[in-house]
Each structure stands twice: as C-alpha cells, then as structure tokens.
Amino acid sequence: MGESRVSYLGELRRNVRPLAAASLGVGTSLPLFAYTNSIFAPHLIKAFGWSRAEFALIGITMLIMLPFLPIIGRWTDRFGVRRVALIGSLLILPGFIGYSLMGGNLYAYFALFTFVLIIGSMTGTLVYTRVVAENFTQARGLALTIVNCAPAALAAPLLPLLNMLILTIGWRLSYVLLGALCCLCGLVAVALVPKTSGQVIDREAASEPVAETVATGTSRDDYRLILRSGLFWLILVATFLCLLQTQLHSSQMNLMLIDQGLTTQGAANIASIYVLGTLVGRVACGLALDRFSTPLVTFFSMIIPAIGFVILGTSFDAFTVIAVAMFLVGLSVGAETDIMPFIVARYFKMRIYNTTLGLHMIAAFLASAVGALGVSYTLARYDSFEPFLFVIAGSIVIGSTLFLLMPKARDYPKIG
Known part of the structure; x- marks a missing residue:
C-alpha cells in the first residue's frame, strides 16, 4: 500500500542511485559513440583516402551485431545488469586502443567497429534500462528520459571539443582518451547499480512472486512466447521502418552536412544543435509517455524527422535552414531511445524484459544496416x-x- 502512495517526483528521489547508475552507464557507452563516430569520420576519410561510398558501408557491420543482441538481452535477464555491464566496461578500452592503431585497412576498421558495437551494447540501453524498468512505475517515462539524455548532455559540449582535440593532437590519441573516459565512467556506473538488481519486483505487478521478474523459464519457451505475439511483430516492423534513417544521424551525419556545403567545424556546430534537439525530444517524450496514450505519443514522436529530412533534401542550404532540419531530426532520435524501452516494459513482463528488448534492437540494427x-x-x-x-x-x-x-x-495484459 505504501508504495502506491509514492508521488511522481518522490519515486525519482527514492531511486537516485539506480537512476545515476543507468545514466552514467548509458551516457558513456554505445549511444555516445553514435555521436562521436560522425566527428571522427571526415578525419579518417582524409587520412586513409577512403571514398564516402566505401565508408557508408560501415553500417552493414550492424548485420554482424544482430545475433549478439538477444544473447546480451538474455544474459541480462539471467545474470543481472552488474555482471554484464562490468564485462562491457572492461573491454571497451581495448576497442578504442585498436582504433588508434589502425593502418588504413577499411576491413580492419569494420572489424574494430563491430567489436565496439558488441561491447558497447553490454553497457548501453539494452542492459541499463532494466534498472529503470525495475525501480520505476509512475515516473518511468521521465526516468528513461533522464537516462537517455545523458549521452546527448555529454555529447553537446564534447563534439566541438573532440573535433578541436583531433585537430590539435590527432585522431589516434583522441581515440585513446575517449576510450579511457568511457571505461572509467562505466566502472563507476557498475559500482552504483543496486545489488538487488534482477531481484526487484515489478511494481506494476507487486502481487506476483519475485520469480516473475527473473528469467526462470527456458530460452526456447520464452522466445516462442514472444515470437508468437502479433504485437511484438507490429512493433518490430514499425521500428524497422522508422529507423532506416539511423546512418544519417550517426556515422554519416557530418558527411551529409558537409554535402550541404558546410565545413567540418560548421558540421560539428550543427551537430550540437542536433544534440539539443535530442534533449528536447527526450524530455517531451518522457513526460508525455507518463501522462498520455502510448500509441499516440509514439506516433507524434517518431514522425517528426520526416519533415527534417524533406527540408535537407531541398535546395535550401542556408546554415539556419540546415540547423532547423537537424533539430527536427534530433527531436525524434531523442524520443526513440525513450520509447523502445518504455514500450517493452509497458506490454511485456519484467522477467522477459531484456530478452524482448534485445529482439527489438535487432530491428533497429538491421534497419541501420539496410539504411547503410x-x-x-x-x-x-x-x-x-x-x-x-x-x-x-x-x-x-x-x-x-x-x-x-x-x-x-x-490495463492491457502484459505478455509473458
């Protein structure tokens, strides 16, 4: 009875530690790399003489990543956030050191990129949003917003500084410093994760036994249950179609902006405006998800970048026009990172949360590869x-x- 009386903001105050853990973990992992990759891109192309068309193929590495997503999700359901995130935090630095040692072989870059994708997923939203889903009910949307704002909040000042750092000390040393930062922050995040993570009862189903929040069934049975759900496939297809855009605001963003006539520094400045859009989108979407219909909030949040991409496709290439277009794209990119974990927690039981989220992320990564x-x-x-x-x-x-x-x-009955 007492838990149901906790206020909206009171739930946030009560769960400061898990919220801080998830925010720091996600903020210095895979979502951050989506921003930093675009900053390194033009410098790598210039250094090694790769063509833009060749570099665009980096997105197909997502296909190699696909089998690992449900595995990481299942591991998190079975072994908990702390163990999975610890492995990811320790292994991320070697990946960035590998970047710094590259000699110009495009396939070597693809291999390193794939390694960082896999390891980064072990400290990203796939793993850490479980901490939020376990501990929040009333303010779940806002909590996810705070967590997913962390990469954008860090990226906004970091992107221009990173570009200047690359111009000053070179991209090789910049990769090492970035990797060290992410490793250190990742270890701090793991230390902040409550030891009870993985054993916390879903507060929306408090009457259920603790076992209902832990993956106790066989993997085959749980996958069969999920894959037989029509709702699962509806969300999967919709996600795929909406996220074909991914490469345009990750590894290809700076190249796309330079194609609009901007310099590398101008593109980096636009990237900061785009990041601001992601922050606004995340806050607005998170608050809306806690108050309004999930389907309606999702629809309006996801459709906005269509306007931005149409603007970018026109001949209007003034700095202000490009900035507005990328701000609109950022609004949706910010929202989508809140929406996917929220939808999974909304329609699926906690015991299969990460397993289901891992399968949905397959759609996201596959869309990125096809988009590439x-x-x-x-x-x-x-x-x-x-x-x-x-x-x-x-x-x-x-x-x-x-x-x-x-x-x-x-009150739609949860699957699982």
Whole structure:
C-alpha cells in the first residue's frame, strides 16, 4: 500500500542511485559513440583516402551485431545488469586502443567497429534500462528520459571539443582518451547499480512472486512466447521502418552536412544543435509517455524527422535552414531511445524484459544496416544524399502510422 502512495517526483528521489547508475552507464557507452563516430569520420576519410561510398558501408557491420543482441538481452535477464555491464566496461578500452592503431585497412576498421558495437551494447540501453524498468512505475517515462539524455548532455559540449582535440593532437590519441573516459565512467556506473538488481519486483505487478521478474523459464519457451505475439511483430516492423534513417544521424551525419556545403567545424556546430534537439525530444517524450496514450505519443514522436529530412533534401542550404532540419531530426532520435524501452516494459513482463528488448534492437540494427546499403548505393549512383532523404521520409511516415495500432488501454495484459 505504501508504495502506491509514492508521488511522481518522490519515486525519482527514492531511486537516485539506480537512476545515476543507468545514466552514467548509458551516457558513456554505445549511444555516445553514435555521436562521436560522425566527428571522427571526415578525419579518417582524409587520412586513409577512403571514398564516402566505401565508408557508408560501415553500417552493414550492424548485420554482424544482430545475433549478439538477444544473447546480451538474455544474459541480462539471467545474470543481472552488474555482471554484464562490468564485462562491457572492461573491454571497451581495448576497442578504442585498436582504433588508434589502425593502418588504413577499411576491413580492419569494420572489424574494430563491430567489436565496439558488441561491447558497447553490454553497457548501453539494452542492459541499463532494466534498472529503470525495475525501480520505476509512475515516473518511468521521465526516468528513461533522464537516462537517455545523458549521452546527448555529454555529447553537446564534447563534439566541438573532440573535433578541436583531433585537430590539435590527432585522431589516434583522441581515440585513446575517449576510450579511457568511457571505461572509467562505466566502472563507476557498475559500482552504483543496486545489488538487488534482477531481484526487484515489478511494481506494476507487486502481487506476483519475485520469480516473475527473473528469467526462470527456458530460452526456447520464452522466445516462442514472444515470437508468437502479433504485437511484438507490429512493433518490430514499425521500428524497422522508422529507423532506416539511423546512418544519417550517426556515422554519416557530418558527411551529409558537409554535402550541404558546410565545413567540418560548421558540421560539428550543427551537430550540437542536433544534440539539443535530442534533449528536447527526450524530455517531451518522457513526460508525455507518463501522462498520455502510448500509441499516440509514439506516433507524434517518431514522425517528426520526416519533415527534417524533406527540408535537407531541398535546395535550401542556408546554415539556419540546415540547423532547423537537424533539430527536427534530433527531436525524434531523442524520443526513440525513450520509447523502445518504455514500450517493452509497458506490454511485456519484467522477467522477459531484456530478452524482448534485445529482439527489438535487432530491428533497429538491421534497419541501420539496410539504411547503410541505401546510403552507399545512393552516393555511388548520384554522388548525393538527396534521393535517399526523400525515401527515408516516406518510410518514417509509414512506420509511425503503424504504431497507432498498438493497444491503448493502460490495463492491457502484459505478455509473458
């Protein structure tokens, strides 16, 4: 009875430690790398003479990543956040040291990129959002917002500084320093994770035994249960269509902005405006998810970047126009990182939370890989991002509309 009386903000105050752990862990892991990769991209291309079309193929490394996502998710359900995140935190630095030792072989870069993707996923939203889902009910959307704002909050000042650092001391040493920062922060985050993580009862189902929050069934049975759900497939397809855009705001963002006529520093400055958009999008989406219909909030949050990509596809290339377009793209990118964990916690039981989230992240990474092929093909054939921008805008509209088909009732029985 007492727990149900905890106020909205009181729930945040009560769970400062798990919130800090998840925020620091996610803030210095895979979501941050999505920002920093775009800063390194033009410098690597210049140093090694890679073409933009060749570099765009980096996105297909997501395909190699796909089998690892459900494994990492399942491990987290079975062994807990602390163990999985500790391994990821310790192994991330060797990956960045590997970056610093590259000799220009594109395939070596692809291999290192894949390694960092896999290890980064062990300290990213796939793992750490469980801490939020376990400890928050009333303010879950806001808590996810705070966690997912951490990478953007760090990236906003870091991106221009990182570019200046690369120009000053070189990209090799910059990679090492970035890796050391992420490793140190990751270890602190692991220390902050409550030791009870993985044993906390889902407060929306407080009457259920503790076992209902821990993956006690066989993997085969749980996967069968999830894959037989029509709702799971609806969310998966909608997610895929909405996230085909991923490469345009990660490894390809600076190149796309330079294609608009900006310098590398101008592109880095626009990137900071984009990051501001992600912060605004996350806060607005998180607050809305706690108060309004999940399908409606998801629809409006995911459809916004279609406008930004259409603007970028036009001939209007003034700095202000590009800044507005990227701000709109950022709004949705910020929202999507809140939405996916929230939807999984909303429609699936805690005992299969990470298993389900891992499967949904397959759609996200697969979309990124397919999008990378689309970018590479477009650049090879047209030497411009423009045609791909309009295709992406259309896919976002379709995917966003599919989210409206999700159940609206708050008492919809959870799967699992």
